[in-house]
Amino acid sequence: MPRTAVVAGVGPGLGESIARRFHEEGCRVALLSRSTDHTESVVADLGERALAVAADVTDPDAVDAAFETVRDAFGPIDALVFNASGGAWKGVRDISLAEFEHALDVSATGALCCVQAAIDDMLDGDGGTVVFTGATSAVRGRGGAAGFSAGKFAARGLAESMARELGPEGVHVAHTVIDGQIAPPSGADDPESFLDPDAIADAYWDLVTQDRSAWTLELDLRPHVEEF
Template identity: 70%
Template sequence: MAHTAVIAGVGPGLGESLARKFVDEGCRVGLFARSTDYLEELATDLGDDAVAVPTDITDPEAVEAGFREVRDAFGPVDILVNHASGGSWKGVRDVSPDEFERAWRVSAYGALLCTREAVDDMLAEDGGTVVFTGATSAVRGRGGALGFSAAKFAVRGMAESLARELGPDGVHVAHVVIDGQIEPPAVRESQPDREGAEFLDPDAIADSYWHLVTQDRSAWTLELDLRPHVEEF
């Protein structure tokens, strides 16, 4: 049976790599983001198994409408990647309450809205997979990034709670710690033969996400920690 996936938070880099990987593996994919032109170009490039769904994931009505569009195109959703992040790169004396709340709304509140929509499909069918994209700041708060760190801690807590709540019903929930800088698209384009491991390759990360989807239920991963190779830790 073909999978139907929603990737919430698609942009150049890891979001696009996830979309390409899932389509290559036979999934039909709904692409969520606010960047209408970029999404439509990517969906056109990916072909009939992808649909661009411009969506503000912090808006409950927009999320509901987005999932309805994906279901109408491809059927019930059984894979969700909560990939959107809200960045507030300021310390406590500089960050405004609105900036702090915005970081939380994109990362945590948006993930809640998307998960609530997807889980109903998964529970009605034969289970599914929910993957949360985390960061080093989810396990070790970053100085000068109060909003981002707090939001990522919230996402990690959501993943751990949901795994215990939904696992018995066949829904695999996993949290991925991206411990390092993802290779920017500009670097890949300008230095295609570059050697070195200072960046995480987004295509390699996407392979790891797909592995989470295909894991046997007897050995599910709750948290996956990914980092580039270094000589010493």
């Protein structure tokens, strides 16, 4: 039976690559973003089994309404990829409280809102998969990025807690550490030093199809020329 997947946080780049990869595998895919300006064009290209939905992930009511729209179109949700993030690129002396709170709202509160909107479908069905897009800053705070780092650390903690709570009930929760820069849609001068968003999407699909006897909790992805 085809899976229904929601990719939250879709723009040109990784979110689009994930949506396209899941669609190629036969999924019914909902592309969730603050605005549908970009996602509508992606859906038009994908054709059937794709839906663009506008919602602010920090607004619980908007998220609930968006997921109801997905259910009405495609049925219960089997997979959720939380790809949204936010944060002013400022250090602790410069970032405002509002900017800091916004970073936490998008990366952590937004993730919780999306998870709570989807998780009952998975628990009532045959399980499901939740994948968080993390970053180097989720495991090693970055100087000059207090809000982004705090948000990514919080999302990682949420993912680990969820994995232990929901894993025994058949829900695979995985957190990815994108340890490097993702190649932009316009291309990169030195592509080998960037992660290919399509290759990342392949890895995400592998997480969805893993056997329950050997689930991945955290997956590190980095370009092969990166020193670490």
